[in-house]
Amino acid sequence: MSSLTSALSSAVRAVPALHLPRSQRMANRRVLFVSLIVALVALIAIVVAGRVVYDVATATDFSQKNLSPCLDHPFGTDWMGRDMFLRTIAGLSTSVLVGLLAASVSAVAALVLASIAALGGKRADEFVTWLVDLFMGIPHIVLLILISYACGKGFWGVVIAVAVTHWPSLTRVLRAEILQCRESQFVAHAHKLGASRVSIALRHMVPYVFPQFLVGLILLFPHAIMHEAAITFLGFGLSRDMPAIGVILSESMAYLSAGMWWLAVFPGLALIVTVMLFDVAGSSLRRLIDPHSSQE
Amino acid sequence: MTKRILRQIARLVLLLLAVSIVVFVLVSASPIDPVQANVGQAAYLNMSPEKRAALAEYWGTDIPVWERYLNWAGAFLQGDLGTSLRYNAPVAQVISTRATNTLMLMLVAWVVSGVLGFTLGVVAAMKRGSVIDKLVKGYCFVLAATPAFWIGLVFLIVFAVWLGWFPVGFSVPIGKSAADVTMADALHHLVLPALTLSVVGVANIAMHTREKAIDVMESDCIRFARARGLTSWQALRTHGLRNLLLPAITLQFASISEIFGGSVLVEQVFSYPGLGQAAVTAGLGSDVALLAAIAVFSAALVFAGNLIANILYGVVDPRIRRGEGSHV
Numbered sequence: 105m106s107s108l109t110s111a112l113s114s115a116v117r118a119v120p121a122l123h124l125p126r127s128q129r130m131a132n133r134r135v136l137f138v139s140l141i142v143a144l145v146a147l148i149a150i151v152v153a154g155r156v157v158y159d160v161a162t163a164t165d166f167s168q169k170n171l172s173p174c175l176d177h178p179f180g181t182d183w184m185g186r187d188m189f190l191r192t193i194a195g196l197s198t199s200v201l202v203g204l205l206a207a208s209v210s211a212v213a214a215l216v217l218a219s220i221a222a223l224g225g226k227r228a229d230e231f232v233t234w235l236v237d238l239f240m241g242i243p244h245i246v247l248l249i250l251i252s253y254a255c256g257k258g259f260w261g262v263v264i265a266v267a268v269t270h271w272p273s274l275t276r277v278l279r280a281e282i283l284q285c286r287e288s289q290f291v292a293h294a295h296k297l298g299a300s301r302v303s304i305a306l307r308h309m310v311p312y313v314f315p316q317f318l319v320g321l322i323l324l325f326p327h328a329i330m331h332e333a334a335i336t337f338l339g340f341g342l343s344r345d346m347p348a349i350g351v352i353l354s355e356s357m358a359y360l361s362a363g364m365w366w367l368a369v370f371p372g373l374a375l376i377v378t379v380m381l382f383d384v385a386g387s388s389l390r391r392l393i394d395p396h397s398s399q400e
Numbered sequence: 401m402t403k404r405i406l407r408q409i410a411r412l413v414l415l416l417l418a419v420s421i422v423v424f425v426l427v428s429a430s431p432i433d434p435v436q437a438n439v440g441q442a443a444y445l446n447m448s449p450e451k452r453a454a455l456a457e458y459w460g461t462d463i464p465v466w467e468r469y470l471n472w473a474g475a476f477l478q479g480d481l482g483t484s485l486r487y488n489a490p491v492a493q494v495i496s497t498r499a500t501n502t503l504m505l506m507l508v509a510w511v512v513s514g515v516l517g518f519t520l521g522v523v524a525a526m527k528r529g530s531v532i533d534k535l536v537k538g539y540c541f542v543l544a545a546t547p548a549f550w551i552g553l554v555f556l557i558v559f560a561v562w563l564g565w566f567p568v569g570f571s572v573p574i575g576k577s578a579a580d581v582t583m584a585d586a587l588h589h590l591v592l593p594a595l596t597l598s599v600v601g602v603a604n605i606a607m608h609t610r611e612k613a614i615d616v617m618e619s620d621c622i623r624f625a626r627a628r629g630l631t632s633w634q635a636l637r638t639h640g641l642r643n644l645l646l647p648a649i650t651l652q653f654a655s656i657s658e659i660f661g662g663s664v665l666v667e668q669v670f671s672y673p674g675l676g677q678a679a680v681t682a683g684l685g686s687d688v689a690l691l692a693a694i695a696v697f698s699a700a701l702v703f704a705g706n707l708i709a710n711i712l713y714g715v716v717d718p719r720i721r722r723g724e725g726s727h728v
Contacts, residue, residue: 238418241699241706245661245676249683250423250695256431257684330547334665337549338680353553357669365557372550379545 136388143385154197180366192371194347206328210270211321218278236272252340262341274320285312315393322386326379412703419699482689502674508594513601514652521609543603548662552596552669653709657702
């Protein structure tokens with residue numbers, strides 16, 4: 105008997121919230137919506153705060169150097185007495201802005217290429233697929249180094265390199281989406297009913313592909329931000345005195361063996377949190393607007 | 401089967417050719433003047449115009465890009481990769497000494513992350529909803545958002561600085577002549593970089609395997625096996641593993657590009673003398689010949705991985721071997 109009740113209760117637990125009493129139910133979509141808003145607000149706050157403290161973040165104070173984390177300086181200070189918390193925030197805001205530009209450029213490029221591939225006939229499809237294979241063949245970091253070198257290094261070298269290298273994976277996804285939509289029953293029916301190509305594109309294709317595009321755009325951010333940090337860490341691009349996570353981390357390497365662990369640990373954690381905020385925003389948005397995964 | 405493989409190889413050779421063109425155009429497009437960068441600012445200013453012209457001719461800056469590319473590619477095919485300016489040695493020699501280090505690092509990380517990720521994925525799927533599953537999912541979620549070089553820094557702080565178990569950097573002990581370096585020394589220096597790369601690589605394969613395994617465990621053949629009285633682990637072993645292994649192997653071979661990228665960063669953190677570190681030095685120091693050669697080499701490595709994955713597909717999956725599979 106007891107085994108039966110336990111089996112029953114575990115079965116109830118396995119079934120989604122619908123079987124719970126009303127008071128215990130979590131409104132799934134509302135939770136997702138709130139987490140999306142919270143993530144977006146937090147990201148905007150990082151950017152704004154980073155811009156505001158930008159000048160303070162680079163201010164040096166040699167009476168306060170090499171402090172380990174304390175109340176006044178939650179992330180500690182470096183050997184020039186710069187507050188690591190402010191430097192980190194300022195660096196993150198640069199990262200998010202670079203990520204914004206990179207994700208937008210790459211997402212638009214991916215959309216255009218995927219449309220050409222899926223709608224432009226066999227030759228165009230083969231060419232775009234080949235192009236994706238080509239760019240995925242060079243390891244991403246190496247490609248970033250090459251493009252940054254081609255642009256003469258410096259800030260814009262990094263921005264351009266990160267912006268123009270993130271389209272291949274999204275292109276693949278969108279191409280498959282558009283192909284699937286084109287082959288679907290409802291498009292065939294609309295065609296038989298005499299709908300024009302333009303109206304099929306606007307009324308059937310765009311609503312089908314747009315959610316994927318938007319989610320793909322947001323999920324490009326984490327990659328763009330991490331690559332920006334990585335290429336900066338390697339020493340390309342952003343100059344030494346600019347607050348940037350990559351610069352902070354590469355500087356910290358010289359002080360690790362002296363035991364100044366906070367120089368590396370906290371800025372890295374802050375970067376991870378930022379990246380995860382984008383993941384939360386992206387996956388919440390996916391479940392809100394994409395019918396395929398709304399029941400997960 | 402043979403025809404399929406030959407067609408694949410032809411395709412990859414074509415891709416590699418395209419990669420070499422892209423690489424060459426990129427390094428040629430750089431506004432950094434090779435003559436100035438290689439001679440040095442001070443020497444360049446003190447030089448007579450005739451000397452500059454002679455050098456420009458020597459470096460070939462006045463001939464068109466495509467002609468330089470043909471010269472470079474022709475020499476490349478004959479094994480002459482040029483001279484590295486930073487390391488003051490033939491590029492082929494720099495690459496061959498460093499490739500051993502990098503390949504060893506990548507191989508260890510590749511195997512460890514593959515085996516560990518696959519195991520974690522299967523266990524998480526079998527214990528779906530349990531604490532283990534949540535731990536694995538959380539680990540993968542956080543790891544996917546973590547830059548490889550930061551993990552390297554944290555490992556360096558914990559294992560090298562605080563605990564002192566492993567050396568802070570390099571691939572051999574400092575101040576030891578090359579002849580005295582033992583295998584144990586080399587392994588000791590390899591542990592931390594390889595661990596870093598493995599830990600980062602686990603996330604992708606574990607999440608993927610978990611999802612596949614959940615699909616497989618809900619399939620009819622597993623349900624039938626369970627109805628016959630097999631435990632779920634037995635059913636998995638006899639009916640599930642082969643289905644799971646195939647996509648996992650493909651994914652792991654496809655991740656060579658990421659592992660190489662990760663090794664560039666990790667080598668930088670641990671001052672590990674491999675190809676990645678050389679690529680960074682070459683990029684920062686305008687060592688065009690070395691940078692281009694490493695880029696082509698890494699692309700060749702990635703394409704080789706893809707080729708092996710495609711061939712293995714045919715070996716493991718009888719449907720594709722017989723040419724039934726449409727998704728090659």
